[in-house]
Amino acid sequence: MTYATKTFELPVLEGLSEKQIKVHLGLYEGYVKHVNLIMEKIASLKAADAEGNAYLVAELRRRFGFEFDGMHMHEFYFEQFEQGSMPLKAEGSLAKAAEEKYGEQGLIAHVKEVAGSRGIGWVVVYADPDAKTLHTVFVNDHELGQLAGLPIILALDVWEHAFMVDYVPAEKKNYVDAFFANLNWSVVEKRFDATI
Numbered sequence: 396m397t398y399a400t401k402t403f404e405l406p407v408l409e410g411l412s413e414k415q416i417k418v419h420l421g422l423y424e425g426y427v428k429h430v431n432l433i434m435e436k437i438a439s440l441k442a443a444d445a446e447g448n449a450y451l452v453a454e455l456r457r458r459f460g461f462e463f464d465g466m467h468m469h470e471f472y473f474e475q476f477e478q479g480s481m482p483l484k485a486e487g488s489l490a491k492a493a494e495e496k497y498g499e500q501g502l503i504a505h506v507k508e509v510a511g512s513r514g515i516g517w518v519v520v521y522a523d524p525d526a527k528t529l530h531t532v533f534v535n536d537h538e539l540g541q542l543a544g545l546p547i548i549l550a551l552d553v554w555e556h557a558f559m560v561d562y563v564p565a566e567k568k569n570y571v572d573a574f575f576a577n578l579n580w581s582v583v584e585k586r587f588d589a590t591i
């Protein structure tokens with residue numbers, strides 16, 4: 396099987412230009428391409444000489460998580476802008492879970508704080524259905540630090556490629572503000588509600 400590039404119905408975004416989004420979608424397509432390429436390469440190297448190519452195959456397997464999570468994280472990301480900005484429902488189940496976990500500070504302020512971490516990667520909010528709580532972590536690259544098995548409900552790309560068409564590195568905060576200005580919280584709520 397091969398993975399196909401998904402398309403996203405994106406509205407005009409506030410603070411994120413069409414060019415920025417186009418460049419970013421192009422990078423996403425690259426991840427899909429490389430996921431398929433790694434699977435093909437592993438199969439062909441094994442078929443040609445499984446023993447002789449064992450090191451090559453092992454290194455490609457190590458690389459797979461980077462490409463696969465690069466693909467999937469961008470799908471989580473772009474989906475969040477579809478249908479345009481929608482607020483978080485104050486009385487909804489996600490707002491309640493967020494208040495329990497992040498209290499006074501609130502989920503958005505907490506995500507912004509984590510987004511200030513140095514380095515490239517993602518701020519990821521997960522639901523933990525067993526513990527009935529949320530976790531927010533900084534994932535390096537696309538795959539380092541992901542919480543195994545927990546459903547992702549929010550993904551904020553903080554690689555510089557996500558904003559450098561529109562902002563300089565020192566303006567990462569402005570990009571994060573733009574992300575929240577365009578975020579369709581109903582997508583995030585739907586993901587959360589599917590876990591409870």
Ligand SMILES: [Fe+2]
Nearest residue numbers: 552554556557
């Ligand atoms: Fe990205």
